[in-house]
Amino acid sequence: MLLKEYVEFTVSEFSEADLHYGHGTGTALDDAVYLIYVTLGLEFDQDFRESNRTLSESEISLLNQRVEQRVSERRPVAYIVGEAWFCGQPYTIDERALIPRSPIAELIQQRFAPLLQSTPGRILDLCCGSGCIGIACALEFEAAKVDLVDLSSKCLELAKINMRRHGTFDRVRAVRSDLFSNLSGQRYDLVVSNPPYVSEQEVDSLPAEFRHEPRMGLVSGKEGLAIPLKILRECQAHLHPDGVLILEVGYSAGALAERLPEVPFLWLEFAEGGEGVLAITAKDLERYREHLI
Secondary structure, eight states: OBHHHHHHHHHHHHHHHTOOOOSSOOSHHHHHHHHHHHHHTOOTTSOGGGOOOBOOHHHHHHHHHHHHHHHHSOOOHHHHHTEEEETTEEEEOOTTSOOOOOTHHHHHHTTTTTTOSSOOSEEEEESOTTSHHHHHHHHHSTTOEEEEEESOHHHHHHHHHHHHHTTOTTTEEEEEOSTTTTOTTOOEEEEEEOOOOBOHHHHTTSOGGGGGSOGGGTBOTTTSOHHHHHHHHHGGGGEEEEEEEEEEOGGGHHHHHHHOTTSOOEEOOOTTSOOOEEEEEHHHHHHTHHHHO
16 A cells, blocks of 8 residues: 555544544644654655555554554544654653643744743743653753753653753753742743643543543643642742743633733734733732732
8 A cells, every 4th residue: 555545544534533633733634644654754744645655564554553543542643653743843742741732832933032031041841741841942042941840750751751852951850849839949031831721620521532631731620720820829939020921721711811800911822823821921920919819
């Protein structure tokens, strides 16, 4: 079977299965190409439509197993192949952490312009999961020191694998902490956080693909705001005076804005899609502290 024929077959299988695409791909074609190309070690700039590559029996056997996993188990492709891309770089990923898909990638690639007054020297990736946000920041800001913080020791194990993969051990460290609890006296120029923000009610209604991800990385209390609110309350003490917090709250953005109408959140827009990410300065966190209590 030719590569292009197998891609067409997989797209048909995925389309008939009515899968959900919310973990870095948007269509059956995207999902199929990602699964097949990573499995075969192909470069993504190769157009399968123009390829005359013939698949071996062993390649077809492995691909068939992985297609079956995707369809029957509703397991996201990134978990099946053990790899996800973020900010143009590959990251090792498994069920210890959420699959990277944050629109914050676009901010990193833009060096957070025009949100920062100067190049950040110290960066915190809070609720780091696989470490992709913090490591991507370290790769973009080559002189910055970055802390990856998570409560889950399993996430930090995975983050260390990605630190090693991208050669950032000299500037990036992994710290186990319940938010800021083990960061006494630490201050940063930039805090970036994609914390759990899904409500307990909403998580049970998500497509089956999300059930493969750690619940701890998704759920944040009954309304989805427990952890984001705690971050907003505590972050100012860990920012330099000109520092900035970037906080992703996804579909809980409306509930947060309604909960804190006085606080001047800057809701960011993304050319490549995505929503529910805010920016707020250390000065505004201090100024509106009484509203956050």
